[in-house]
Amino acid sequence: MFHVxxxxxxxxxDIERVLERAREMEEVYETGDDRLEGxxxxxLFFAPSTRTRLSFESAMLRLGGDVISMVGxxxxxxxxxxxxADTVRTVQHYxxxxxxxxxxxxxxxLAAEYSSVPVINAGDGAxxxxxxxxxxxxxxxxxxxxxxxxxxxxxxxxxYARTVHxxxxxxxxxxxxxxxxxxxxLRIPEHVRVDIExxxxxxxxxxxxxxxxxxDVLYVTRIQREMFPDPEEFEKVKGSYKITRRxxxxxxxxxxxxxxxxxxxxxxEPDVDELPQARYFDQVRNGVVVRxxxxxxxxxx
Amino acid sequence: xxxxxxxxxIRNGTVIDHIPPGRAMDIIKILNVNMEEDTVLIAVNxxxxxxxxxxxxxxxxxxxxRDEVDKVAIVAPEATVNIIKDYEVVKKFKVKPPETVEGxxxxxxxxxxxxxxxxxxxxxxxxxxxxxxxxxxxxxERLVEADRLPDLIR
Numbered sequence: 309m310f311h312v313x314x315x316x317x318x319x320x321x322d323i324e325r326v327l328e329r330a331r332e333m334e335e336v337y338e339t340g341d342d343r344l345e346g347x348x349x350x351x352l353f354f355a356p357s358t359r360t361r362l363s364f365e366s367a368m369l370r371l372g373g374d375v376i377s378m379v380g381x382x383x384x385x386x387x388x389x390x391x392x393a394d395t396v397r398t399v400q401h402y403x404x405x406x407x408x409x410x411x412x413x414x415x416x417x418l419a420a421e422y423s424s425v426p427v428i429n430a431g432d433g434a435x436x437x438x439x440x441x442x443x444x445x446x447x448x449x450x451x452x453x454x455x456x457x458x459x460x461x462x463x464x465x466x467x468y469a470r471t472v473h474x475x476x477x478x479x480x481x482x483x484x485x486x487x488x489x490x491x492x493x494l495r496i497p498e499h500v501r502v503d504i505e506x507x508x509x510x511x512x513x514x515x516x517x518x519x520x521x522x523x524d525v526l527y528v529t530r531i532q533r534e535m536f537p538d539p540e541e542f543e544k545v546k547g548s549y550k551i552t553r554r555x556x557x558x559x560x561x562x563x564x565x566x567x568x569x570x571x572x573x574x575x576x577e578p579d580v581d582e583l584p585q586a587r588y589f590d591q592v593r594n595g596v597v598v599r600x601x602x603x604x605x606x607x608x609x
Numbered sequence: 610x611x612x613x614x615x616x617x618x619i620r621n622g623t624v625i626d627h628i629p630p631g632r633a634m635d636i637i638k639i640l641n642v643n644m645e646e647d648t649v650l651i652a653v654n655x656x657x658x659x660x661x662x663x664x665x666x667x668x669x670x671x672x673x674x675r676d677e678v679d680k681v682a683i684v685a686p687e688a689t690v691n692i693i694k695d696y697e698v699v700k701k702f703k704v705k706p707p708e709t710v711e712g713x714x715x716x717x718x719x720x721x722x723x724x725x726x727x728x729x730x731x732x733x734x735x736x737x738x739x740x741x742x743x744x745x746x747x748x749x750e751r752l753v754e755a756d757r758l759p760d761l762i763r
Binding site for chain 1: 716718720721722723725727728729730746747748749750751752
């Protein structure tokens, strides 16, 4: 494994290798390790995402590596004068691996073409965020022991939420049964639906309570203002769905697992957090574990 | 079918036939044609039994390279290419959608990194599925139907 640019580059075997290594990292997460001692990770964030950056930095530090970073205004001012290709050709000499977040789609692919060190895509505009997809899959496997045959509902903005498309494609590949739950305006794009219908059983609905009793996993997404090309469209759909405590208590199975990539806005009511089904904060830890696994695979093989 | 030839024959070279009406100039633009030296005959909006109207291009003394045929296929997916020797058609074939399209077209996604003029990057599209042909930008991963490509030529 060298660059991590798009989940589309991952075969099923590749994904399983990452999940396997992540399981090994559960213990290392607790004890710490020095297997990446002497290695330097550089976070290069041209668009803000504190959580993703901290997650990567935490993963590197837990494996004994060091971290340098260029974020926010620093990266932004570089962006004005210097192109990304030049930035990457400079930064590659400061580190052993680059983690890149960039507002333009395709930026990570371009960076990888110019970089002599591995590039990990931590989000390129509205396109890919492969480590999010991997941590989602890992969380589901960790919680449920498998993906095949699971009934997974994906609720929310299925139109613009970038990671949802990669996630449902991977879930379909692994044999899950998929429930697409969204307001009509935010339905999944036709080409994604056609793609997964070829591999998995797919149900589309607007009413979460209708399918809630059947679900093993409910993955909730938020509506992201920045993903909407038209602000009016955003105003129309914001706040259009919400998971309440009553809904879960009335309709959901006891061993339902509720996930959310976070941060949450208002799509899950805060009093759902205390329910045993709520696992979205555990998911955050899994993010670190999966990124440790990736760094170990990339830098140690 | 009218037997009257609208454009005179060429001796050796290439005839590109069944070009959608009005697209001939787009094809000339993307082929390596030297407009100062090469003999080029262009017919626009000619009657066609198959297409109603069509364009035809005849280039004296030129054989198309592989990548030029690919470019023709982008603008004119129905086109036929005829190789002419001594006024006779010695080879005739229909163009096919190419597996990859590099550098010829721009990505329709304004936020794609390939549309940032500061970056040293050529666009690259890969044929994702046939019937109808759909391409995917290798960078932003946006899908583009092949029939949109002619409008995206740089």
